[in-house]
Amino acid sequence: MTLTELRYIVAVARERHFGRAAEACFVSQPTLSVAIKKLEEELDVKIFERGGSEVSVTPLGEEIVRQAQSVLDQAGAIKEIAKRGKDPLAGALRLGIIYTIGPYLLPELVRHTIEKYPQMPLMLQENFTVKLLDMLRTGELDCAILADPFPDAGLATAPLYEEPFMVALPAGHALASRTSISAEELKAETMLLLGNGHCFRDHVLEVCPEFARFSSDAEGIRKSFEGSSLETIKHMVASGMGVTVVPRLSLPREPSPHLKFVPFSEPIPTRRVVLAWRRSFTRYEAIAALRNAIYACELDGVKRLS
Missing domain, CATH: 3.40.190.290 (D-Maltodextrin-Binding Protein; domain 2)
Known part of the structure; x- marks a missing residue:
């Protein structure tokens, strides 16, 4: 599990669309889709329901996305703490x-x-x-x-x-x-x-x-x-x-x-x-x-x- 994969699932949850999420993350859609599939397999859960152009977050996925955002916030906090030491x-x-x-x-x-x-x-x-x-x-x-x-x-x-x-x-x-x-x-x-x-x-x-x-x-x-x-x-x-x-x-x-x-x-x-x-x-x-x-x-x- 990587911070990049967590950023991807947060983006998909926000956009409800793999293409728009990929654009927001500045990667190709296949790259984003493969990374999310890999994470789902690693966790052995389905985070997203995929149906045509519609993407929805599963109930368990909602919890995972919230925790992912918390992890990203904490990772960002580490950088901010380092910056605060300077200015x-x-x-x-x-x-x-x-x-x-x-x-x-x-x-x-x-x-x-x-x-x-x-x-x-x-x-x-x-x-x-x-x-x-x-x-x-x-x-x-x-x-x-x-x-x-x-x-x-x-x-x-x-x-x-x-x-x-x-x-x-x-x-x-x-x-x-x-x-x-x-x-x-x-x-x-x-x-x-x-x-x-x-x-x-x-x-x-x-x-x-x-x-x-x-x-x-x-x-x-x-x-x-x-x-x-x-x-x-x-x-x-x-x-x-x-x-x-x-x-x-x-x-x-x-x-x-x-x-x-x-x-x-x-x-x-x-x-x-x-x-x-x-x-x-x-x-x-x-x-x-x-x-x-x-x-x-x-x-x-x-x-x-x-």
């Missing part, structure tokens, strides 16, 4: 971040990281929460910036900040001149939402649960539309197609002539943003450095959490 922050940090935070936090975060910790470049992965959690579990990421709540994956977490939500309206909208707006008042509006998979969509539906029905004849609702990103939705709002809810950090630095952003009235809905990492991850100094770089960002309008 605790040396080496890239693989950071995941959700779509509704990345565009607004990363520009400043990357700048601060380069200035403060040039020996620790950030390898960035922007994705949905579910995908980032999966990548954390399988060791593809070291840590991730996520919004609570998310499925408990046995991860270590540290709070970063609490971010209020705002209502985005066309500049000529009847509510645009208000100093605050209640969630109740949005019931009669055309709401523009992010598509399925975005956790911020779920946060908005908690604030305005009526829009979960997506019914054009539901009382107080004309219709709801979906967009692929917050920036796309803001353009739709500016053109007069409806209103939306956005996180505070997504507000532009310069006022827009076509958009108005109005706070919610009490109780103000918020989201809690955290940094998450595997408990087996040993670069504690890198996690602390990343948090320091995040706190060095301006984070206008949000409450930092210690």
